[in-house]
Amino acid sequence: MKSCQEITYLASNIADRPMTTGEKIELHWHLMICKHCRKFYQNNQKLSIILQEQNKESTLTATQAIHQPQGG
Amino acid sequence: MKELSDFLGEQTLNHLNTQLTAFAYAQLGSQSAAQDAVQDSLLAAVQSLEKFKGHSAFKSWVFAILKHKIADVLRTRHKEASLYVEEDITELVFDEAGHWQAGFVPSVLEPQVATENEAFWQVLELCLQNLSALQGRVFLMKEYIGLDGDEICRILSLTKQNYYVLMHRAKLQLQVCLTRHWFEGEI
Numbered sequence: 001m002k003s004c005q006e007i008t009y010l011a012s013n014i015a016d017r018p019m020t021t022g023e024k025i026e027l028h029w030h031l032m033i034c035k036h037c038r039k040f041y042q043n044n045q046k047l048s049i050i051l052q053e054q055n056k057e058s059t060l061t062a063t064q065a066i067h068q069p070q071g072g
Numbered sequence: 073m074k075e076l077s078d079f080l081g082e083q084t085l086n087h088l089n090t091q092l093t094a095f096a097y098a099q100l101g102s103q104s105a106a107q108d109a110v111q112d113s114l115l116a117a118v119q120s121l122e123k124f125k126g127h128s129a130f131k132s133w134v135f136a137i138l139k140h141k142i143a144d145v146l147r148t149r150h151k152e153a154s155l156y157v158e159e160d161i162t163e164l165v166f167d168e169a170g171h172w173q174a175g176f177v178p179s180v181l182e183p184q185v186a187t188e189n190e191a192f193w194q195v196l197e198l199c200l201q202n203l204s205a206l207q208g209r210v211f212l213m214k215e216y217i218g219l220d221g222d223e224i225c226r227i228l229s230l231t232k233q234n235y236y237v238l239m240h241r242a243k244l245q246l247q248v249c250l251t252r253h254w255f256e257g258e259i
Binding site for chain 2: 002003004005006008009012013015016017036037039040042043044046047048050051052054055
């Protein structure tokens with residue numbers, strides 16, 4: 001059975017690292033029963049969303065700045 | 073350095089020192105690292121002082137030594153970065169059996185509150201700055217810029233294994249920092 005340390009490693013790289021079926025089952029089973037690892041996993045997803053939204057916003061601001069040159 | 077100031081004169085030596093330090097600083101980005109490299113190069117150059125008749129030949133010689141020193145420093149840094157001599161957060165967060173240690177467990181992050189809150193961004197920014205340079209780059213390239221793992225590994229010359237380890241540590245480090253500073257208000 002994997003430890004919390006190993007589970008957070010799998011959870012951190014869920015988007016990039018190919019997982020075996022065994023790893024997937026173990027990860028999701030662990031997340032169901034362990035609230036600390038579950039929070040870690042959910043926080044990562046939230047942070048990811050927050051940063052992507054922020055990126056979109058700042059791209060938008062930058063685009064607006066280009067189309068509305070200051071001074072004029 | 074007495075020999076050296078006799079050979080070059082105090083003023084030329086000071087001027088040379090400034091030039092060398094500025095050059096090293098531009099490559100190394102740290103004043104103390106630059107001074108160390110210059111000091112080492114001057115000491116090495118002094119040892120073959122008798123071979124030089126003119127100042128300019130000596131200057132070129134010191135610069136050549138300094139370039140080698142800088143290359144050495146950069147090479148070591150690169151090696152350290154890829155070997156992760158940087159602080160290993162997992163040793164703090166988990167005990168020997170790999171269980172969460174008390175005081176390091178994550179808190180629940182509320183995104184609705186967070187995104188609208190200026191203070192949250194300040195804390196997040198602080199926590200991102202607290203990541204090691206490589207962890208910060210990897211994390212932001214992935215989560216903020218939206219590059220995929222393969223691309224990041226190619227750009228930073230990392231192995232996939234390195235990348236996974238960096239992401240794991242960056243995420244742990246961030247959550248420990250956010251828990252400390254945001255949820256417990258210990259700024």
